[in-house]
Structures are given as C-alpha cells and as structure tokens.
Amino acid sequence: MEERKADVVALVETWAEKSTAHCLIVDPDQYDLFRKDREGCRKESGGGVAIAVKKGLQAIRMTSMEVDGLEVMWIKLICLRPNVLIGVIYAPSYDTDVFSKLRSSMERIPPFLRRNVILVGDFNCPKITWDGDASRKSERDRDLILLRKEFKLWQKVIGTTRTRAKSKSSLDQLFVTQLGLVRNTRVIDPPAASCDHLAFETKVMLMTPKFKTKPKLIWKIDGEKTSALDQSYHRLIGEKYLI
Numbered sequence: 400m401e402e403r404k405a406d407v408v409a410l411v412e413t414w415a416e417k418s419t420a421h422c423l424i425v426d427p428d429q430y431d432l433f434r435k436d437r438e439g440c441r442k443e444s445g446g447g448v449a450i451a452v453k454k455g456l457q458a459i460r461m462t463s464m465e466v467d468g469l470e471v472m473w474i475k476l477i478c479l480r481p482n483v484l485i486g487v488i489y490a491p492s493y494d495t496d497v498f499s500k501l502r503s504s505m506e507r508i509p510p511f512l513r514r515n516v517i518l519v520g521d522f523n524c525p526k527i528t529w530d531g532d533a534s535r536k537s538e539r540d541r542d543l544i545l546l547r548k549e550f551k552l553w554q555k556v557i558g559t560t561r562t563r564a565k566s567k568s569s570l571d572q573l574f575v576t577q578l579g580l581v582r583n584t585r586v587i588d589p590p591a592a593s594c595d596h597l598a599f600e601t602k603v604m605l606m607t608p609k610f611k612t613k614p615k616l617i618w619k620i621d622g623e624k625t626s627a628l629d630q631s632y633h634r635l636i637g638e639k640y641l642i
Contacts, residue, residue: 405600406453407476409487411521411571413447425451433460435472448472448487448520456607464507469500471520475512479606483580484512488520498542505550516576517603518552521596525561525568529554552576555584556599563595571596 413424413434421432430451437446448470452458457477461484464473471488486504490497508516527540529547536544547554552574560571575581584601 405451406456407485408451409485409519410449410451411447411470411487411489412445413449414445415447415449424449429454431458433458433472433474435465435470437470446470446489446491448489450474450485450487452476455609464504466500466504469497469504471501471504473504476605477608479608481515482512483515483517483603483605484508486516486518486520488518488522490520490522492523492539495539498539498546502546502549505546514576515580516550516552516574517581518574520572521570522572523570524572525570527569547574550576553578555581555601556586558586560586560597560599561595562597571599573599573601 408425408430410424413419413436415424415434415436417436419436421427421434424434425432430453432449432451434449435447450458450472452474458474459477461473461475464486465471469488470490471486473484473486476483476485488501490501494500522543524537524540524543526537527543528536529544533541533544546552553576555573555575556569556571558569559567560569561567573581573584581601581603584599586597586599588597
C-alpha cells in the first residue's frame with residue numbers, strides 16, 4: 400500500500416478472524432481499517448473483506464447497507480463536494496443467490512449517494528462477457544449483467560485479473576455509476592508472490608476536507624508548588640460538596 404501511495408485500498412479474501420489484529424493487515428499508523436470478517440456463510444473459513452483509508456481522510460462505515468450472509472461492506476468517503484460511496488464485495492462461486500443479496504444491499508443506497516458509487520471486488524464470473532446473446536451465458540453471469548443494467552453501472556476493468564497455471568480469467572471488477580468518476584484504471588502486479596490474483600488501481604479526483612486537530616491542554620506545575628497542591632487536594636477529599 401505504501402509503495403503505491405494509495406489513499407483507499409479495498410481488500411478481498413482477507414481470511415481474518417476476530418483474533419486477527421488490524422496491524423496484521425495494514426499499518427495502523429498510516430491507515431484506518433474497516434473490515435467485515437466472514438460470518439453467516441456456508442463456509443466458515445476464508446473470505447472476508449476490508450477497506451483501508453489513509454489517515455487524514457474521513458470515512459464512515461455504512462452498516463445499514465450490509466446484508467446477512469453477504470460479504471459486502473460500504474464506506475462513505477467525506478468530500479467537500481458530493482460524498483463518494485465505496486463498496487467491496489467477495490462473491491463466492493458456490494453462492495447462487497449472491498447477486499440477489501447484492502441487489503438488496505444496493506437498494507438501500509441513500510438517494511444523495513447514488514450518483515457517486517464505486518463497487519469493487521471478486522465477483523467470481525471468470526468467463527463473463529458484457530455484450531452478446533444473454534441466452535448463451537450462465538445464470539450467474541446473467542444475474543450480474545442484469546444487476547449492472549438495473550443500477551446503470553459502468554465496468555472499468557479490462558483484461559486478466561487472475562492467472563493460475565495456464566488458466567487466465569477476469570474475476571475482479573470495478574463498477575461506477577459515472578463513467579468519469581474514476582480514471583486511468585489498470586491492472587498491476589499481484590501484491591504478494593503467493594497471490595494468484597492481480598490487483599488494479601484507479602484514480603479518483605476528489606476534494607476532501609482537512610480537519611485540524613486541536614492541541615491538547617497540558618498542565619505544568621513547578622516542583623515548589625507540588626507540595627502545596629498536594630496539601631490542598633487532601634483537604635478537598637475530606638469535605639463533602641453538593642452540586
């Protein structure tokens with residue numbers, strides 16, 4: 400993350416559990432971490448999603464949009480102009496209802512956020528094509544294509560996002576509600592040598608507020624006055640006050 404100087408990082412398949420400390424996923428001095436570990440799914444292990452937001456940016460987790468049994472999480476990034484809604488999803492291949500659940504989640508998007516939506520994640524549709532005869536596509540692919548049309552989403556990732564042996568596929572997608580919301584989207588090398596998924600990066604031009612932290616008030620007492628203060632304190636704790 401630090402190498403790419405990323406401001407916001409979406410992660411899927413974190414494999415994190417309740418006992419997993421934030422510092423094992425991100426540098427807590429550099430990023431605030433929002434995470435949703437796997438729970439309520441058919442498979443108990445694996446999965447999990449997270450979003451890391453660089454310190455200094457203001458974000459709020461939108462728990463009202465989360466759906467039971469669905470590994471999706473949303474945050475609202477606070478901006479000077481319309482705020483941006485960022486979602487991350489892991490859609491396991493065994494879940495045949497995953498896009499119905501995602502539809503339920505997206506129907507909860509507040510009207511004032513619907514123009515600026517970014518949704519990324521692993522959709523597990525390796526052979527999906529966005530054009531052509533829908534009748535020749537799998538039911539899973541048709542569900543995702545229909546979802547894309549319903550919410551008027553643009554898909555921005557082009558090319559392979561996973562390589563395994565001689566197999567290549569495009570599992571990871573990035574959807575936006577405005578074509579010009581993100582720019583220069585490109586696939587990059589995997590974040591770790593053991594990862595068979597490629598990553599992708601994109602640029603979003605935003606105006607974000609800068610909140611100044613008020614200096615902390617520090618009391619400083621001279622050594623000569625310490626004994627007098629100590630005597631006054633002992634007198635006070637022996638008296639009763641009614642307020």
